[in-house]
Amino acid sequence: MSDEKAIKIRVKGLTKVFGDNPEKAIKLRDEGYGRTEILKQSGQTLGLSNIDFDVYEGELLVIMGLSGSGKSTLIRCLNRLIEPTEGDIVIDGENIPTLDEKALRECRRRHFSMVFQHFALFPHRSVRRNAEYGLEVRGVDSQERHKKADDALKQVGLEGWEDAMPSQLSGGMQQRVGLARALANDASVLLMDEAFSALDPLIKREMQQELIELQERTRKTTIFITHDLDEAINIADRIVLLKDGEVVQIGTPEQILTAPADDYVARFVEGVDMTRILTAEAAMKPVRATARDDDGPRTALYKMRENSLESIYVVDSERRLLGIVTAEQLGKAEGVESIRDLVDSDCPKVGPDEPLQALFGMFEQRNYPIAVIDEQARLKGVVVRGAVIEQLARAGDKS
Amino acid sequence: MNFDVPRIPLGDWIEAGLDFFTDHFSGLTRGFSSFTRGGISLLNDGLMWVNPWLIILAVCLLCWRAGGVKLAVFALLGLGLILNLGLWDPMIQTLTLVLIATLLAIVIALPTGILAALSERFYRIIMPVLDFMQTMPAFVYLIPAIPFFGIGAVAGIFATVIFSMPPAIRFTALGIRQVPGELMEAADAYGSTRSQKLFKLQLPLSLPTIMAGINQTIMLALSMVVIAAMIGADGLGTEVWRAIQRLQPGAGFEAGIAVVILAMLLDRLTQALRR
Numbered sequence: 040m041s042d043e044k045a046i047k048i049r050v051k052g053l054t055k056v057f058g059d060n061p062e063k064a065i066k067l068r069d070e071g072y073g074r075t076e077i078l079k080q081s082g083q084t085l086g087l088s089n090i091d092f093d094v095y096e097g098e099l100l101v102i103m104g105l106s107g108s109g110k111s112t113l114i115r116c117l118n119r120l121i122e123p124t125e126g127d128i129v130i131d132g133e134n135i136p137t138l139d140e141k142a143l144r145e146c147r148r149r150h151f152s153m154v155f156q157h158f159a160l161f162p163h164r165s166v167r168r169n170a171e172y173g174l175e176v177r178g179v180d181s182q183e184r185h186k187k188a189d190d191a192l193k194q195v196g197l198e199g200w201e202d203a204m205p206s207q208l209s210g211g212m213q214q215r216v217g218l219a220r221a222l223a224n225d226a227s228v229l230l231m232d233e234a235f236s237a238l239d240p241l242i243k244r245e246m247q248q249e250l251i252e253l254q255e256r257t258r259k260t261t262i263f264i265t266h267d268l269d270e271a272i273n274i275a276d277r278i279v280l281l282k283d284g285e286v287v288q289i290g291t292p293e294q295i296l297t298a299p300a301d302d303y304v305a306r307f308v309e310g311v312d313m314t315r316i317l318t319a320e321a322a323m324k325p326v327r328a329t330a331r332d333d334d335g336p337r338t339a340l341y342k343m344r345e346n347s348l349e350s351i352y353v354v355d356s357e358r359r360l361l362g363i364v365t366a367e368q369l370g371k372a373e374g375v376e377s378i379r380d381l382v383d384s385d386c387p388k389v390g391p392d393e394p395l396q397a398l399f400g401m402f403e404q405r406n407y408p409i410a411v412i413d414e415q416a417r418l419k420g421v422v423v424r425g426a427v428i429e430q431l432a433r434a435g436d437k438s
Numbered sequence: 439m440n441f442d443v444p445r446i447p448l449g450d451w452i453e454a455g456l457d458f459f460t461d462h463f464s465g466l467t468r469g470f471s472s473f474t475r476g477g478i479s480l481l482n483d484g485l486m487w488v489n490p491w492l493i494i495l496a497v498c499l500l501c502w503r504a505g506g507v508k509l510a511v512f513a514l515l516g517l518g519l520i521l522n523l524g525l526w527d528p529m530i531q532t533l534t535l536v537l538i539a540t541l542l543a544i545v546i547a548l549p550t551g552i553l554a555a556l557s558e559r560f561y562r563i564i565m566p567v568l569d570f571m572q573t574m575p576a577f578v579y580l581i582p583a584i585p586f587f588g589i590g591a592v593a594g595i596f597a598t599v600i601f602s603m604p605p606a607i608r609f610t611a612l613g614i615r616q617v618p619g620e621l622m623e624a625a626d627a628y629g630s631t632r633s634q635k636l637f638k639l640q641l642p643l644s645l646p647t648i649m650a651g652i653n654q655t656i657m658l659a660l661s662m663v664v665i666a667a668m669i670g671a672d673g674l675g676t677e678v679w680r681a682i683q684r685l686q687p688g689a690g691f692e693a694g695i696a697v698v699i700l701a702m703l704l705d706r707l708t709q710a711l712r713r
């Protein structure tokens with residue numbers, strides 16, 4: 040699937056040496072020495088070494104690594120807040136390391152918005168004036184940038200706070216301003232540097248969820264840095280795993296969890312809560328039978344009897360889920376033309392990515408299987424109680 | 439053993455340098471002199487022409503708006519006392535000198551401080567110069583001021599500006615350098631130019647620090663203006679000077695108290711404006 044995607048940024052052979060004699064460090068690296076040895080022999084710190092990866096248009100790419108892995112350096116090399124020592128970073132045909140000062144400034148304005156770990160809001164500017172900063176330095180006139188800033192603030196749920204000062208806001212709200220500042224700018228790539236790491240866990244989950252929704256809505260290419268694997272798994276389309284300034288593995292969360300490239304990744308993955316990654320899709324079974332909304336009660340009852348069901352999901356002509364009817368209801372409703380009016384639309388339904396853990400609670404309320412639907416609300420399958428337990432038990436054995 | 443090292447004629451060199459300066463730039467210094475003198479007498483005459491009570495009222499109003507009732511009451515009592523002691527005119531002269539000297543000092547200090555903040559090399563050059571300017575006994579500046587500008591208020595202002603400028607430069611540089619790196623990074627990330635960073639971020643954020651420097655400059659200017667009475671810069675200093683020569687401790691303290699009142703007023707007012 041990802042092979043067909045357009046490439047937004049291509050990073051090739053990116054290397055960063057901190058110190059005054061980068062050539063020596065690179066020479067040592069090419070002779071096969073590691074980071075520690077290079078530091079000992081030359082006094083140079085090899086921050087990043089030969090990094091290659093692509094960023095696809097519209098994806099949410101997470102760059103993950105522990106502190107010292109070079110992830111912050113990497114994201115700063117992309118927009119040259121840190122000068123890369125070697126390598127190419129090509130965005131829309133432009134090779135960023137070769138740009139002169141003016142072209143770089145243009146490139147930053149057009150392509151990169153950035154959200155920072157400690158928010159980096161301008162304390163002397165109101166929330167709105169913070170949000171419009173990117174547009175202001177580009178010379179957009181004040182009316183237009185006010186409008187765009189207010190729109191962005193609305194998107195992050197800060198309507199009504201436009202004239203507040205950053206110091207009046209809580210941490211979570213401040214980071215929303217940081218996000219609004221990035222969104223208002225309307226650059227083509229969103230860089231997020233440990234954007235949620237300074238927030239407390241509850242707010243963090245909330246912000247992650249909002250980011251996912253936002254990203255699905257706008258399809259903005261996003262590069263997200265984190266040291267937190269749970270966070271990476273939760274939000275990423277793909278993950279680039281970094282260790283000691285080198286790429287260890289690139290893949291979808293699923294690939295990284297199920298096929299860790301080496302011991303390092305495996306150890307990393309060990310700590311993950313397996314029930315959070317096992318999804319509804321994994322435990323899903325095909326639907327044995329469905330009723331159509333223009334079926335009569337008799338037809339529906341017949342289908343149920345044939346498949347020994349107590350309830351049946353009702354879909355429309357395009358297999359979009361409308362709700363559920365039970366045999367009990369249908370038995371009482373003799374003489375009704377169609378079952379349309381009997382459908383209980385308030386039935387349990389989840390997306391394919393829903394963690395199994397979340398499904399547990401849903402069984403307590405109702406006693407029928409949970410419907411799994413796709414983005415167009417089409418019924419894809421059902422999850423029965425036994426399947427959830429079975430999956431969780433299997434995951435337990437593995438770890 | 440006895441090394442016969444000849445005495446280094448440091449003083450002669452300095453004098454030669456100053457002479458050179460006086461000879462070749464006297465046109466410039468005289469021009470500056472007459473220009474400044476014009477400004478001084480204009481401000482001086484203007485302030486003396488207005489009824490003292492009107493000025494007191496205006497100052498009280500300003501104090502009340504900026505610093506509250508207490509400051510306004512202090513201004514009323516303090517300025518009233520100065521008027522009562524018959525020191526109003528010298529006080530106005532002193533105030534004029536302080537205002538003009540401070541203004542000149544700020545005009546020079548702000549760009550210098552900004553430059554020192556942005557250029558590491560300039561910072562390393564300017565800091566020892568500032569140390570020199572601040573630790574050299576203030577009286578020494580009075581001596582070359584006379585050949586440059588002649589006896590009088592302008593020479594006094596020249597010495598005052600040199601003596602009082604360093605804190606404004608230091609604080610400006612300090613304020614700008616203290617802007618958190620993260621904020622500068624954010625400004626860079628959004629594609630700000632150098633001047634956008636300066637005017638949208640560094641200057642507004644360092645304003646409180648710069649104001650603290652200006653406050654210091656005003657205080658130093660006031661103390662120097664009094665000393666400058668020795669080279670004919672008229673004002674409260676002249677009163678003190680006269681009292682010393684006539685051995686009149688009472689009159690000396692009266693003028694001294696007027697200086698203190700003026701100093702406290704300027705200090706509290708600039709601090710209140712900072713907020």
